[in-house]
Structure formats: C-alpha cells, structure tokens
Amino acid sequence: MLTLLYKDFKLLFASGKTGKWRILSYLVGGLLLAFFIAVETFIVSNVLTRLSSYVNAPLAFLSIALFAVSALMVFVCLTQAKKLFFNEKDASNLSMMPVRSSRIILSKLILLFLMQYGTGLMFTYPVIASYAAVFHRGTSLYYLGLFYPALAFPFECGLALLFVYPYKLLGDFLKKHPIVQFLTAAAVIFALCYLYSRVLNVFVTLVASDNFDSLLSADNIALMIGARNYMIPAVWLVDIFFLRSTSELAVYLPIALGILVLGAAVCILSYRRLRFVRFQAHEKRKTAHPTPMSARRALVKKEWILLFRDSDNLFSFTGLLVVQPFLVYLIVSSLNTIFTSGIFAYYVALLPNFLPVIDMLLVILVSLIIAQGANNYISGEAKNIRLIKSMPVSTFLQLTVKAALPLVFVCASVFVTYLVLFATGTVSIWTALAGFALAALIQIIYSMISLYEELRIRQNRARSYFLSSTFSYMLPILYSAGMILASYFGLPLYAVYLIGLAVILASGLPWAIGFKSRILRLFDELEVVN
Amino acid sequence: MVHKIEKTMTQTTKQERGEIAVSIKDLHKSYGKKQVLKGIELDVYRGELFGFIGRNGIGKSTTIDCMIGVKKFNSGSITLNGHDVVKDSLAAKRSFGYVASEPTCYEIMTGYDYLEFIASVYGVGEKQFKSNYEYLTGRLSFHESDLKLPISGYSHGMKQKLCLVASLLHNPDIWILDEPTVGLDIMAVEELKKMMREYADHGKTVFVTSHNIELVSKLCDRVGIVNDGVVSALYDLNKSPNLRLRLARLFVETYGG
Numbered sequence: 001m002l003t004l005l006y007k008d009f010k011l012l013f014a015s016g017k018t019g020k021w022r023i024l025s026y027l028v029g030g031l032l033l034a035f036f037i038a039v040e041t042f043i044v045s046n047v048l049t050r051l052s053s054y055v056n057a058p059l060a061f062l063s064i065a066l067f068a069v070s071a072l073m074v075f076v077c078l079t080q081a082k083k084l085f086f087n088e089k090d091a092s093n094l095s096m097m098p099v100r101s102s103r104i105i106l107s108k109l110i111l112l113f114l115m116q117y118g119t120g121l122m123f124t125y126p127v128i129a130s131y132a133a134v135f136h137r138g139t140s141l142y143y144l145g146l147f148y149p150a151l152a153f154p155f156e157c158g159l160a161l162l163f164v165y166p167y168k169l170l171g172d173f174l175k176k177h178p179i180v181q182f183l184t185a186a187a188v189i190f191a192l193c194y195l196y197s198r199v200l201n202v203f204v205t206l207v208a209s210d211n212f213d214s215l216l217s218a219d220n221i222a223l224m225i226g227a228r229n230y231m232i233p234a235v236w237l238v239d240i241f242f243l244r245s246t247s248e249l250a251v252y253l254p255i256a257l258g259i260l261v262l263g264a265a266v267c268i269l270s271y272r273r274l275r276f277v278r279f280q281a282h283e284k285r286k287t288a289h290p291t292p293m294s295a296r297r298a299l300v301k302k303e304w305i306l307l308f309r310d311s312d313n314l315f316s317f318t319g320l321l322v323v324q325p326f327l328v329y330l331i332v333s334s335l336n337t338i339f340t341s342g343i344f345a346y347y348v349a350l351l352p353n354f355l356p357v358i359d360m361l362l363v364i365l366v367s368l369i370i371a372q373g374a375n376n377y378i379s380g381e382a383k384n385i386r387l388i389k390s391m392p393v394s395t396f397l398q399l400t401v402k403a404a405l406p407l408v409f410v411c412a413s414v415f416v417t418y419l420v421l422f423a424t425g426t427v428s429i430w431t432a433l434a435g436f437a438l439a440a441l442i443q444i445i446y447s448m449i450s451l452y453e454e455l456r457i458r459q460n461r462a463r464s465y466f467l468s469s470t471f472s473y474m475l476p477i478l479y480s481a482g483m484i485l486a487s488y489f490g491l492p493l494y495a496v497y498l499i500g501l502a503v504i505l506a507s508g509l510p511w512a513i514g515f516k517s518r519i520l521r522l523f524d525e526l527e528v529v530n
Numbered sequence: 531m532v533h534k535i536e537k538t539m540t541q542t543t544k545q546e547r548g549e550i551a552v553s554i555k556d557l558h559k560s561y562g563k564k565q566v567l568k569g570i571e572l573d574v575y576r577g578e579l580f581g582f583i584g585r586n587g588i589g590k591s592t593t594i595d596c597m598i599g600v601k602k603f604n605s606g607s608i609t610l611n612g613h614d615v616v617k618d619s620l621a622a623k624r625s626f627g628y629v630a631s632e633p634t635c636y637e638i639m640t641g642y643d644y645l646e647f648i649a650s651v652y653g654v655g656e657k658q659f660k661s662n663y664e665y666l667t668g669r670l671s672f673h674e675s676d677l678k679l680p681i682s683g684y685s686h687g688m689k690q691k692l693c694l695v696a697s698l699l700h701n702p703d704i705w706i707l708d709e710p711t712v713g714l715d716i717m718a719v720e721e722l723k724k725m726m727r728e729y730a731d732h733g734k735t736v737f738v739t740s741h742n743i744e745l746v747s748k749l750c751d752r753v754g755i756v757n758d759g760v761v762s763a764l765y766d767l768n769k770s771p772n773l774r775l776r777l778a779r780l781f782v783e784t785y786g787g
C-alpha cells in the first residue's frame with residue numbers, strides 16, 4: 001500500500017529538478033505559501049473586524065469565503081483525481097501487475113484525502129483562526145479548525161469524483177478537436193478576465209474613495225446575508241463548527257457521505273473498465289490528401305502545428321494572444337482611473353508623462369510575458385533536433401521561421417491591443433503608434449536574444465534566462481522610470497517616444513551585428529545526446 | 531519506389547556500382563576529453579549493403595551522427611555521394627535517407643502531416659510522393675486510417691514504420707539505418723530485410739548498424755567491425771560463404787573473446 005501511495009505521489013508531483021534547484025524551488029514555494037497565508041489572515045481579520053458591528057454579517061462572510069475555498073478544492077480534487085485514475089501509462093503498467101483493483105483504488109483515495117486535507121487546511125485554517133481571534137472564541141475553535149478540511153472532504157471529493165470521468169471525456173474530446181479546444185480556452189480566459197475585472201472594479205472603488213466602508217452599504221450586507229443560504233456545503237459546515245449545530249451535522253453527514261460513495265462508485269467503475277482496456281487513439285481528423293509544398297511553406301506549417309495544436313500552449317500563449325487586448329484594456333483603464341483620482345491625481349499632475357509611459361510599459365510587459373510562452377525554440381524540439389539538423393534545408397531559414405511565427409502573432413496581438421486602447425480613448429493616437437513601434441522592436445530583439453539563449457543549451461541543461469530577462473524587464477522598466485522622472489523637468493512626450501526608440505535600437509544593435517553567423521555557429525555546435 | 535528505381539537502374543553499369551557512395555577519412559570525434567572515434571576509415575560502394583557493427587557505446591551511432599550532420603567532428607572528412615558533409619552540407623543531406631534507432635518525428639502531427647512535411651523539405655513532387663508513399667505504406671502494412679491519427683497515439687513499431695516510410699520518400703541514393711529492427715514485429719522485420727536487399731540490388735547504397743549479427747551476416751555484402759575508435763576489421767561476406775557463418779565468432783574475437 002505504501003509503495004502504491006509513493007508511486008502515485010511521484011506521478012502527481014515529479015519535477016525534473018534535481019539537487020540544489022529542487023531545494024531552492026521548495027524554499028521559494030514555502031516562502032510564497034507563508035506569504036499567502038499571512039496575506040489571507042490579514043485580509044480576513046480586517047474584513048471580519050469591520051463586519052463585527054453588523055448582525056449575521058461575519059457568518060455570512062465566512063460562509064462565502066469558505067464556499068469559494070470549497071469550489072477551488074473541488075476543482076483541485078477533480079484535476080488530481082483525473083491524473084491519478086486516468087493516467088494511461090500508470091493504468092497499463094498496473095494492468096500487468098498482480099495487484100487488486102481495490103487496493104490500487106484505495107491507495108489513490110487515501111492519497112487524494114491526504115492532499116485535499118493538506119491543501120484545504122492551508123486555505124481554511126487562516127479563515128477559521130482569524131474568526132476565532134477577532135471574536136475571542138477561545139482555544140476550542142483553533143483545534144476544531146484542524147478537522148474542517150476532513151469534514152469537508154467527503155462532499156468536495158465526492159463531487160469531484162462524480163465528474164472526473166466526464167471531465168476526462170471532455171478533455172479527450174477537446175484534444176480531438178483543436179479549434180473547439182482553442183475556443184474553449186479563449187472562453188475560459190475571457191471568463192477569468194471578466195471575473196478579474198469585477199475584482200479590479202472593487203479595488204479601484206476602494207482606492208478611489210479611500211474608504212473601505214463604502215462597500216459596506218446596507219444593500220451589500222443584505223445581499224451577502226441572503227447569499228449565505230446558497231453557499232453549500234459551507235453554510236452547513238459553518239453552522240456545525242461555529243454554531244455547534246448538531247442538527248446541521250445530522251443533515252450534512254449523510255448527504256456528504258452519500259455523495260462520496262456515489263462519486264467513488266462512478267470513478268471506480270470507470271477506472272476498472274479502463275484499467276484492462278487498451279487506451280486507443282480514437283482521434284480521427286479529417287485531412288485532405290497530403291500534398292508536398294515548398295520547403296519554406298512546409299516549415300511554416302510545421303511551426304503552426306507545433307504552436308497551435310499543442311494544448312500546453314493554450315494557456316501560456318495561444319489563448320493569451322486572443323485575450324491580450326481585453327486584458328490589457330482592463331488593466332490600463334483601471335490604472336488610469338486610479339491615478340487620475342484622489343491623492344494620486346496630485347502627484348501624477350507633477351509628472352505629465354506618467355500615464356502614457358506607464359500604459360506603454362504595461363503593454364510591453366504583458367506582450368513579453370505572452371511571448372515567453374512560445375520562445376522554447378530549441379528546447380521545445382527535444383529529440384527532434386536530430387531531424388532539423390539532418391534536413392536538407394538552410395539552418396538560417398529553419399531558425400528564422402521558428403522565431404518569426406510566434407513573433408508575428410504577438411505583434412499582431414499588440415497591434416489589436418493598441419487599436420482597442422485608442423478606440424476606447426484610453427490612449428492617444430501618438431501613444432498608440434509609438435507604443436506599438438516600441439513593443440514590436442522590443443519583441444524582435446527579445447526573439448533574437450531568446451534564440452541565442454536557446455542555442456546555447458548544452459547537454460540537456462536548463463536554459464539561462466539572464467539576458468532575455470534583463471532585456472525584457474529591466475530595460476523597459478528603467479527606461480519608463482527615467483522618462484517619468486524626466487517629465488518632471490519638462491521633457492515633452494514626443495521626446496519620450498524618440499528616446500525610447502533610440503534606446504531600444506541601441507540595445508538591439510549589438511545583437512543584430514553578426515547575428516546570423518553567431519546563431520549558425522551555435523547551431524552547428526548544438527549536439528544531440530545519444 | 532521500386533518501379534521508379536527499376537526504370538532508372540536498367541542503365542546501371544558495373545562501373546557505377548564500383549563508385550564510392552560513402553567515404554569516411556580519418557574521422558576523429560571526442561566528447562570533452564573522451565576520444566570516441568580515433569580515425570575511422572571507411573569506403574562504402576554504390577549498390578552495397580554495408581553492415582557497421584560493434585559493441586554498445588563503441589561509436590557506431592556517433593559515426594552515423596557525424597555522417598548525417600547531427601554532430602560536429604574534430605577532424606577528418608566525410609563525403610556522401612561525392613558531397614562533403616561540411617562544405618556542401620545541403621547536397622550531402624539530400625543524398626541520404628535516415629532512420630534513427632529511436633523513432634524521431636513530430637508526435638503532435640498526424641502521419642499524413644509528417645510525411646507531407648518530409649516530402650516537402652526534400653523537394654519531392656506530388657506524383658512521386660503519391661506513388662512512393664502508397665507503395666511504401668503498402669509494403670510495411672501501414673493502414674491509411676492510421677495515417678490520419680496523431681503520431682502520439684502510435685505504438686513504437688508504428689512510429690518506426692512511419693520513419694522508415696519517411697526516409698525513402700525522396701528515393702535517396704544512400705539509406706542509413708541505425709538499429710532499424712527495434713520495435714518492429716517479425717513480419718515487418720522480414721519485409722524490411724527484403725527492402726534493404728532490393729534497395730542495394732537496384733544500385734543504391736544501404737548503410738546499417740545492428741546488434742543482430744544474424745541479420746547482418748545473412749543480409750550484408752560487407753561488414754565493418756568497430757573497436758577502440760577505429761574500423762578494426764572489414765569482411766567481404768560475398769567472397770566466402772564461410773564468413774557469413776563465422777561472423778559471430780569473428781565479432782567476438784575482435785574484442786578478444
């Protein structure tokens with residue numbers, strides 16, 4: 001059983017890192033976690049303190065907060081259950097072993113419980129502890145809070161297991177239909193951006209009015225209290241833990257256990273069926289009869305397929321390309337609102353170029369983050385380096401097509417972004433034109449630097465991102481800071497644009513000189529590991 | 531493919547068969563301080579099925595990688611079909627078809643996409659492509675329905691068959707195979723052996739590495755055994771039938787066994 005647990009744990013959490021990098025990633029992860037828990041505790045404590053003067057409002061807020069955590073935990077459990085129960089390689093390995101299905105399933109359920117408990121504790125305990133602290137509820141709640149994730153587990157996990165097989169089927173369907181996959185990813189990202197915009201609006205209102213209590217209107221409080229009743233299962237669990245309601249426990253337990261049993265049964269039936277059935281590739285694509293084309297066109301088509309058919313790129317590149325205009329518009333318009341109201345408006349008035357420069361900087365940074373999702377030019381080829389080195393096609397042509405395709409898409413997305421910003425009156429025409437020129441130039445130079453870094457990868461070691469990170473983040477930030485400061489001394493906006501162009505061209509020139517011979521030499525030296 | 535070769539190879543003369551297709555002169559290659567190839571010298575002739583054998587890690591795949599332009603070598607020269615692999619690399623690369631020991635293809639593509647891509651980069655015309663791929667997929671029992679599927683769903687053997695088809699789409703003069711039988715079923719192995727023999731018999735050159743001594747001894751015209759970074763023994767198996775039977779023994783003796 002322990003062996004099975006360990007194997008499943010590695011299945012979920014194996015990373016490629018070794019030695020000091022693994023320790024470093026654990027340290028950074030631990031620090032981020034501690035920071036998150038501290039922030040969560042601070043925010044919840046503050047909100048509960050402010051709500052303490054309203055009857056029923058604290059419990060309503062608790063229910064909503066813990067409901068949000070439950071929803072997140074159901075989704076996390078869904079993805080982990082899919083990885084655990086429907087991993088083809090794991091299933092086919094185990095199908096040959098003399099291990100009973102019941103044992104395998106039990107080990108996976110135990111691992112799910114342990115992970116759900118650990119993750120749930122991280123999110124729920126700060127909320128419960130904050131409530132106990134603000135309302136002086138004594139030590140019992142601190143101990144009871146440790147059992148909250150365990151009691152929530154049957155409901156959350158049961159729901160997740162009920163939907164894990166349909167979720168797997170949905171994933172398989174989307175894999176067979178890349179266009180639907182792309183549209184679904186774009187829709188999901190749009191929905192997330194919309195949610196983000198709602199949260200941002202709240203934040204902007206808070207900052208602009210400089211008064212948290214503006215949110216606590218009678219209508220908002222009544223809405224929150226009314227919504228509490230729909231926050232299942234959080235509403236029952238809050239009553240059980242905070243009001244010590246045994247009647248709610250009597251209602252919740254059978255329902256939660258029933259859902260768990262049902263979900264487990266559905267999941268187990270699906271798993272047993274698939275464990276002993278060879279996973280077949282039923283994906284069929286309607287393809288036209290293949291027709292050879294020019295080498296250049298074939299290379300473009302190949303890069304297109306690698307970019308757009310690879311589902312790994314959906315949320316790191318291709319999906320973000322589509323939503324960039326919307327996302328950037330949200331960020332830029334919100335920031336403009338913040339900086340033109342309240343005390344900020346006074347300081348911004350002293351720095352006339354502040355807003356246009358910040359707007360351009362944001363577009364540059366967002367587009368660079370998106371471009372980063374598609375600049376694994378060589379590492380993305382993996383063992384197919386052997387193929388590209390042995391093909392009778394000019395190396396320079398191959399590398400140019402490789403770098404140019406994502407570059408063109410990112411620049412097109414930036415163009416649409418500035419079109420949206422200009423059309424909505426968020427930026428002026430000159431900021432839009434100059435901003436696009438700067439962003440496009442930076443993207444070209446960033447692509448060149450990325451290609452250089454990729455070609456320097458040796459013996460499967462990790463790529464060094466030092467040069468590209470310095471160029472892509474340090475340079476725009478330093479330039480923007482310099483220009484904002486200079487505007488205090490009267491530097492006109494057109495000079496800002498011209499200086500920007502000059503700075504970027506000057507920083508790119510050393511890369512352009514001898515670039516072709518440099519990358520050809522590096523490509524020659526690139527060796528495939530046997 | 532065979533029909534096209536049959537048409538062109540009726541003109542093949544004995545002199546053409548004697549021409550050198552692959553020439554390796556004093557090839558040196560090291561990985562850091564470790565010298566792997568210490569002066570490989572080898573000539574392979576047109577119309578020859580040449581076996582390149584040796585123990586694991588002795589440098590067979592490294593030699594092939596240097597031939598096909600995947601690895602740089604420290605010194606020496608390699609010419610394929612008269613083209614230097616360094617000075618005239620594109621022409622050299624057009625003259626061979628290569629099959630790796632581990633199938634190398636874009637798994638996110640369908641079989642069709644991949645074959646179309648390979649045919650395009652090698653400049654194969656539409657008619658030639660259609661006739662070659664129909665012939666090759668038929669010979670290797672590769673169903674059309676499988677070609678519509680993503681390669682990621684293929685078994686190891688199917689991927690290897692796809693790579694075999696891709697390597698011959700452009701009728702290369704030199705067919706280089708590195709452990710080609712790994713992962714293939716028995717019928718596919720038998721078919722591949724026939725194809726290799728036919729390819730050489732029609733005036734092309736086949737350069738194969740394999741650990742399967744039986745395959746090499748039955749199939750090849752000449753065999754080179756690599757030891758300590760050089761070709762330590764060269765056997766012309768057509769000269770004496772005894773050599774074919776004794777090849778395994780000779781192989782072991784080369785390593786002092």
